[in-house]
Amino acid sequence: MEHIYNNLQDFFRSMGLPLQQDTELTVHPLDGLHSDQPIEAPLFRTNYYSFLLIRSGKSTYAINGHVFDLGPYSFYFTNPGHLKSFKIEVPLEGYMLTFSEMFIRQYFTSDFYQHFPFLIHETTPVMRLEQGDFAGLEVLFQQMEQEYLSHSPYRNPILANYLYILLYKTKSLLVTYQALTIKTQNRGAEIARDFKGLLKANFRSLYEGKASKVLSIKEYADALHMHPNYLSTVVKAETGKSPTDWIQERTLAEAQTLLTNSTKTITEITFQLGFSDTSHFAKFFKRHAGQSPAAYRKATAL
Missing domain, CATH: 1.10.10.60 (Homeodomain-like)
Structure with a gap:
């Protein structure tokens, strides 16, 4: 039976990896999050959104019965509730961002999902970005990580504004790369x-x-x-x-x-x-x- 994880800290704890989380939005480099050895995660669900930007490495990722290959310049996201698993063959470098429904409710207006309907869609394919598109996103993730690690009393509102930018960039990339939602037959x-x-x-x-x-x-x-x-x-x-x-x-x-x-x-x-x-x-x-x-x-x- 699959396990449900409410936050990133719980997920990594289940894998024997320490990771502290004190906010409803997190930004972490993928470098060093996993061991150097190949790793495979059993089926699980999460109650949070995840966005991953991969600079290098090799992995496979499965969600709702669809399997995707991950490699350099991959960008993808997952929404809460979906059944998924992954296998890392070569350690990944890049960034992972997570945020919860609570974070959305706290910092965004009621029409949030009307602007970003892809956050309630079914499976969306992995995008393999051109170098320029990847570099632009990487700078944004770096800025978010820097703010996430700060002790500013305004850290969360600032991160919310960065997230707003990321979501609009994602919306644009979904059109550019024609990453259409995969219609489920279920x-x-x-x-x-x-x-x-x-x-x-x-x-x-x-x-x-x-x-x-x-x-x-x-x-x-x-x-x-x-x-x-x-x-x-x-x-x-x-x-x-x-x-x-x-x-x-x-x-x-x-x-x-x-x-x-x-x-x-x-x-x-x-x-x-x-x-x-x-x-x-x-x-x-x-x-x-x-x-x-x-x-x-x-x-x-x-």
């Missing part, structure tokens, strides 16, 4: 994709004041014209997480974003997220975040 994957699209749309409507509550699993199932139990089974099989897990994680991320980046009162946030009262919201938040909404807001205030 009906289960299509259902999981459609569910995640509806989930994002619901929270976007909540953010914009166009919806009054978080949709239930039954309401998602009705929208997709299927039984709730079938939806739950399919989403769990395809992503490793149940619809309930997806809804709760998104609710928590939205709550944390509002507590950190808005001046709304806890009562206002309670009703914006569709909770019936502040007590219910406070219990939900403490159960998932380990502290009360008020304590979280105080701890994250600059």
Whole structure:
């Protein structure tokens, strides 16, 4: 059975490699992350986005049944929830960037995925870049690494702006290299994709004041014209997480974003997220975040 990793630190710990992580966005050189010996990772899923820029080395990477060769000037990304594995034959040099849904919610607006729809698509092929395109991206990754290693109190907002640039460059490269999304023939994957699209749309409507509550699993199932139990089974099989897990994680991320980046009162946030009262919201938040909404807001205030 595949394992699900919530962050990069957990993933490398599983491989016996130490790596510290204290933010929801990380930038690391690939040099030295793995041993000099060939290494093969069993099937796994991650709950974060990964972008890899490879200067040299040799590897194969498999996602959702598709296998890609990686070598010099390779650039690719993976989205949360997909089943993947990799095998490194010659040590890789380059950069790896990871970021979470929470980071997106904290630093970007509700129409984020409308600008970057490739972040919710199915499998996207590896791009083999021309030297000039590779060099431009490498400079950007180097700048991000330098900021990531800094102790600036504004490190995360600066990294968010760099990420915005990277995503627009990625969007442009997808067109230049015609790296079209690989359409899956798996009906289960299509259902999981459609569910995640509806989930994002619901929270976007909540953010914009166009919806009054978080949709239930039954309401998602009705929208997709299927039984709730079938939806739950399919989403769990395809992503490793149940619809309930997806809804709760998104609710928590939205709550944390509002507590950190808005001046709304806890009562206002309670009703914006569709909770019936502040007590219910406070219990939900403490159960998932380990502290009360008020304590979280105080701890994250600059």
